[in-house]
Amino acid sequence: MTEIIASLGDIARRYDVLLCDLWGCLHDGIHPFPDAVAALQAFRTAGGRVVLLTNAPRPEAAVRAHLNAMGVPTDCYDVIVSSGDAAQEAMLAGLVGDKVFHIGAKADENFFTTFSDDIVQRITIARVPLDQAEGVICTGLADDRVETPDMYREVLLGAKARGLKMICANPDIMVDKGENRLYCAGALAALYEEMGGEALYFGKPHAPVYELARRRLAAMDGKLPVDERMLCIGDGIATDVQGGMAEGLETLFITGGLAGPDIPLENGMPDAAALQAYLARHQQSPTAAIGFLR
Known part of the structure; x- marks a missing residue:
């Protein structure tokens, strides 16, 4: 109890x-x-x-x-x-390849440039367009103030058609920011899985x-x-x-x-x-x- x-x-x-x-x-x-x-x-x-x-x-x-x-x-x-730290470890271990397509906001650019001392960098990562990617890194929506997961259906379908695995750097579906509820990367990963894609998670739970x-x-x-x-x-x-x-x-x-x-x-x-x-x-x-x- x-x-x-x-x-x-x-x-x-x-x-x-x-x-x-x-x-x-x-x-x-x-x-x-x-x-x-x-x-x-x-x-x-x-x-x-x-x-x-x-x-x-x-x-x-x-x-x-x-x-x-x-x-x-x-x-x-x-x-x-x-969860960003844990997802970085997976990315730098090559879990989804070394050429990745990023879904996320400009504020998340440091995911690819800033690493804690205990994060081992095993490979070099290149960010590329979707048609050249070996995997997807999802840190969230580009603008969570106005966007919804449905707006990403086309790009997710493109990733699914190529059989790309997605690293989800934030399993949360949504968070409260002040009085507003905003969608997170977990909402996009859930939609990708609904489409038949494969998402890999590195935050809670x-x-x-x-x-x-x-x-x-x-x-x-x-x-x-x-x-x-x-x-x-x-x-x-x-x-x-x-x-x-x-x-x-x-x-x-x-x-x-x-x-x-x-x-x-x-x-x-x-x-x-x-x-x-x-x-x-x-x-x-x-x-x-x-x-x-x-």
Whole structure:
């Protein structure tokens, strides 16, 4: 039975490491959430370690720069791990060839130019037109403010006709940016699979991004984290919760994010009946649930 809690402090003593999502948990894409920042700072002050585990399709350095520009304090986390990092590893290992066609925004150009020190560059990647490509890299829509996945049917059909595999650098279907919901790379990958194409995923809920998180945690002090003392935090039932559970980790579901329209809050706490109905519908059972991270 999922435990409804009032604050992270109610259960924090059980854990040494938090794997915390960004969008919908620490910020809304525009502003950080002060209560969430304070909760993570308190956890670190008590001796815990915080990994910001994000499905952003960008390398760690770009995520860090974005958080700095947004005003997220650096003392609320220890390390950043992005699905972009994990997808870069797959690309540089040649998983879809060395000539790739990119679907994504200009803001994602750094996916091909900026690599963390622990990302091994095994091959050289060339970005080419679709008719010359050996594979597809999808970091998102070119303009997620106005575009929808259906607008990409023609290019996806072209990739499918050539039998190209797609690396999806962000499995999220959508995110909330302020008051707006925007489509992500996962929506394009899902459409590609519906067409019969093959998509490969490297963010939550898939294993590679968790493997990278463990590796970066171990690199901090030479010790592997104990799974029983790790907690995954996020508002994505099919990404943060499902991914954490698949890894054998305990999870804290933030109900006021993506699930907000389905799970009303009462005095800041998720309605118990609505929460259980939502979890039953999605066949997931997080360890605990909270309206917003605090």
